[in-house]
Amino acid sequence: MNWSDLLGLLRIALHAMVPITLTAVGEIVGETAGLFNIGLEGILLISAFAGAVGAKIGGPWMGFLIGAGVGAAIGFLFAVINTYWKGTQMVTGIGINLFAMGFVAFGLIQLGAPGFYAVPQAAQLAKWRTGMGAMSPIIVVALVLPFLIHWFMRRTRAGLMLKAAGEMPEAADVAGVNVNRMRLLAATFGGMLAGIAGAYMSIAWIGSVTKDLSAGRGFIALATVVFSGLNPLLALLGGFIFGFFQGLAEWVKTLPSKPIPFQFVSMLPYIVTLLVVSGAIGRVRFPKALGEPYKRE
Amino acid sequence: MSLNPFGNSRLLRGARRTLTGLHPALESLLAAVIGLLIGALLMYIWGFDPWKAYWALLQGAYGGSYEWASTLSRATPLILTALTFSVCVRAGMFNIGAEGQMLVGAMAAICVTYFAMPSGIHLLIGLVFAAAAGAAWSIVPALLKITRGVSEVISTIMFNWIGRWLALYLAIYVIVDPQRAEKTLTVPVTARFPILVRGTDFSYAFFLSLFVALVLYFILWHTTMGYEVRAAGLNPTAARYGGIRNKRTMIVSFLLGGAAAGLAGAAIVMGMPPSYAAFGGGAFPNLTNIGFDGMAVAMVGRNHPIGIIAAAVLFGGLNAGGRVMQFYGSNPVPLEMVRIVMGAIVLAMSVPELIRLFPAIRKQGQSLMRLLRKKGASSEEGST
Numbered sequence: 026m027n028w029s030d031l032l033g034l035l036r037i038a039l040h041a042m043v044p045i046t047l048t049a050v051g052e053i054v055g056e057t058a059g060l061f062n063i064g065l066e067g068i069l070l071i072s073a074f075a076g077a078v079g080a081k082i083g084g085p086w087m088g089f090l091i092g093a094g095v096g097a098a099i100g101f102l103f104a105v106i107n108t109y110w111k112g113t114q115m116v117t118g119i120g121i122n123l124f125a126m127g128f129v130a131f132g133l134i135q136l137g138a139p140g141f142y143a144v145p146q147a148a149q150l151a152k153w154r155t156g157m158g159a160m161s162p163i164i165v166v167a168l169v170l171p172f173l174i175h176w177f178m179r180r181t182r183a184g185l186m187l188k189a190a191g192e193m194p195e196a197a198d199v200a201g202v203n204v205n206r207m208r209l210l211a212a213t214f215g216g217m218l219a220g221i222a223g224a225y226m227s228i229a230w231i232g233s234v235t236k237d238l239s240a241g242r243g244f245i246a247l248a249t250v251v252f253s254g255l256n257p258l259l260a261l262l263g264g265f266i267f268g269f270f271q272g273l274a275e276w277v278k279t280l281p282s283k284p285i286p287f288q289f290v291s292m293l294p295y296i297v298t299l300l301v302v303s304g305a306i307g308r309v310r311f312p313k314a315l316g317e318p319y320k321r322e
Numbered sequence: 323m324s325l326n327p328f329g330n331s332r333l334l335r336g337a338r339r340t341l342t343g344l345h346p347a348l349e350s351l352l353a354a355v356i357g358l359l360i361g362a363l364l365m366y367i368w369g370f371d372p373w374k375a376y377w378a379l380l381q382g383a384y385g386g387s388y389e390w391a392s393t394l395s396r397a398t399p400l401i402l403t404a405l406t407f408s409v410c411v412r413a414g415m416f417n418i419g420a421e422g423q424m425l426v427g428a429m430a431a432i433c434v435t436y437f438a439m440p441s442g443i444h445l446l447i448g449l450v451f452a453a454a455a456g457a458a459w460s461i462v463p464a465l466l467k468i469t470r471g472v473s474e475v476i477s478t479i480m481f482n483w484i485g486r487w488l489a490l491y492l493a494i495y496v497i498v499d500p501q502r503a504e505k506t507l508t509v510p511v512t513a514r515f516p517i518l519v520r521g522t523d524f525s526y527a528f529f530l531s532l533f534v535a536l537v538l539y540f541i542l543w544h545t546t547m548g549y550e551v552r553a554a555g556l557n558p559t560a561a562r563y564g565g566i567r568n569k570r571t572m573i574v575s576f577l578l579g580g581a582a583a584g585l586a587g588a589a590i591v592m593g594m595p596p597s598y599a600a601f602g603g604g605a606f607p608n609l610t611n612i613g614f615d616g617m618a619v620a621m622v623g624r625n626h627p628i629g630i631i632a633a634a635v636l637f638g639g640l641n642a643g644g645r646v647m648q649f650y651g652s653n654p655v656p657l658e659m660v661r662i663v664m665g666a667i668v669l670a671m672s673v674p675e676l677i678r679l680f681p682a683i684r685k686q687g688q689s690l691m692r693l694l695r696k697k698g699a700s701s702e703e704g705s706t
Binding site for chain 2: 106110112121298
């Protein structure tokens, strides 16, 4: 492996990091407030599609806006079901994922591109020319956002209220925090970040939409949340690790000698996810009221 | 006490309350109606005629004996993957890995092509292969959960993807048809389920599904092991105090579920004409999503084997009818609408006591109950 290979690998790793870190940071906010959303995979998929459609109509930024809006809307729906309607978070998440698979497959047919929609070049977000090659500007967002969220959760009143809603909703309620509203806001924000991540995949990174564009990234993001122990800064690191192995898989695929069949190389990110998560558990503590609807006595 | 969010017993109890709620059949029916209405709304927005589409779907699913055969044939694998999900829910876990277990099971079943055997035994060996492969694919997530506390939601999904790539590798390089690179070897006639209704794709595999559902029902409700699995699912702490080894129940439920998912793969490659093979070239069109659809079936069937059979007839009907719907009329609705409806049904299912979201219905129900209670009280007074 020479120098330019290494740079290429780093470039792929940074690009692959973005959706996982953004989604994981959003989920960290949601889980801190007590909501556990396994529908992230579906949100990524739907917003990738919605973002591509938006970008076709009004350019890449419109695409991001629509992707974020769709993600936020699904996050909001998830939160309403699981706060005010006392739903079951696991089942809602599975429902979102199933719905997304059908919706995107259906939507691709309606776009006249069954199975595969290539986002036109004009609708894609232009990449910056840097010394390392073409880089998407969204990478900067993914690098900065975890620090902002970290600061927000540790240093602001709203951030502490968020924590209280997930840790001990009864006490938070007595202290005047509207627990359900807090959770609603957190899950909507988390959905919005997953929506941005989805739009990024279709219009700023891969440049196409397929039925399995998300390829388990929503669940890898959940694994990253476990790995991070709800620390956004570690989500950045976790996203980079998973991005790196995805980059490594892409790199091995391009080798002319084909040392390993690419089907086995493609397993790599998932195997690494399993290894990292099994190593991380044990030192991680989650909010006490995670996954439970809050009911006033 | 496990420190991951899925070890939280309160969460699981909450989940159980929804999944095995009070008026189960009614709520499932209501969720199905809501899902169909959401589908209708989306069809309307997209410029389709929802009533025409649903009429075609209904005709295609339950319009006659051919349609019923087609529906039951599609319900066959769904019953098995739904059992995978529900056995684990009964044990207090969310095994969403049926998709990978089913694919690996299908590949294992195709391997019987390498031996020549008398017809009944050949089929049986194939089923054993598939069940063993599915169970093997589920054991690692179970062990990771027990030894390392890794959430099964994450590990089973990772195993879905690993299993998918493994199956693709096998289908393209190992058990590939030497004449046609895009498909695997074809399962020989001696290892196929006989066709039940001539001219349809309805085979005896359906009875395999019914049999597995009954066996699991018997295990869960009429054996000590099943009792332990259900007790661990209801309240793991109490079960542990009661002397139940939770780790063992976890492994048992994963193995049973994995075997059922493996059999679902076998039911397709050994019992679903015309292909009797998997298509690695097209990324498994006849197998993909059977595992995920099974989860929807399990939830609508309230994680009960009998409920699952009923729900599978509904979802098998959606799939069979969807095939008719996609060619019906001048502006046909694509088959994918069916999965949108399934997702909407599951979303509706996730709201516990859905009925209470409709205050009018609730009020009417309450006044009816009051009336009945009054009547009951007065008749009691009359009799004494």
